[in-house]
Amino acid sequence: MSKGTVKFFNDAKGFGFIKDADSTKEYFVHINGCKDEIQENDEVTYDLEEGRKGLNAVNVKLA
Template sequence: MGRSTETFSKKEREKKKSIKLKDKKEKAEERKANGSKGKSLDDMMAYIDEDGNITSTPPDPNKRRKIVAEDIQISIPKQAELTEAEKIRTGTVTMFNSSKGFGFIRDHVTQESIFVHVNGLTEEVKENDKVTFETEQGQKGLNAVNVKKAPK
C-alpha cells in the first residue's frame, strides 16, 4: 500500500477551513433567529432642535423661528474695489538675479515675499532697493508689476 498524500499542514488547513465554515453557518442562524428586519421608521427618524443639534425627539413647534432665505450667506462676500492709492505697495528687494531675470520683494505691510520678473520692472533694481509696486495674480501666486525705485 502507498502512503497517504496528505501532509500535516494540509490536514491543519482543512481543519481550519471546516471550523470557519461551521462558525459562519452558526452566526447566520443566530442572526436569523434573533434579528428583525431592520428598525421601524420612528426609530430611524432624527430631528434637529432649535440650536441645530441632532436629537431623537421632535422639536417643540412653539420654539420655531422664521428664517428668510435671502439672509443666508452661502459664499464669501465680495471685497470692495481698492483705490489707486491702495493698489500701490512698498517693499524692499530681497533678492534679484539680473542674469536669470527674476527676484523677490518683501512687502513692508504684510511681510510676504512677492515674485518679480524682469518684465514687471519699469527701471533697473538691485538688492536692498526700496521700491513701489503693484501686484497681480500669476500662475503660482502674486507677481509684482510696475516696479519702480521708491522716492527717497
C-alpha cells in the first residue's frame, strides 16, 4: 500500500488526483476506487492498478 495526499477531488464529477508521499508522482483516482469519502488535503493509503491512461489509485482509504 502506498501513502499520499489528495491534491484535488471534485465531488460533483467523482474524480481527482493523489500525490504520492514518497515521490512527486500524481495518480488519478475515481470515486469508484474509494473505500472512504475523501476530500482535498486528506492523507490516504491506496493501491495502484493499471488503467486506460496509466496507473490509477484504487482501494483508497483515509490514513
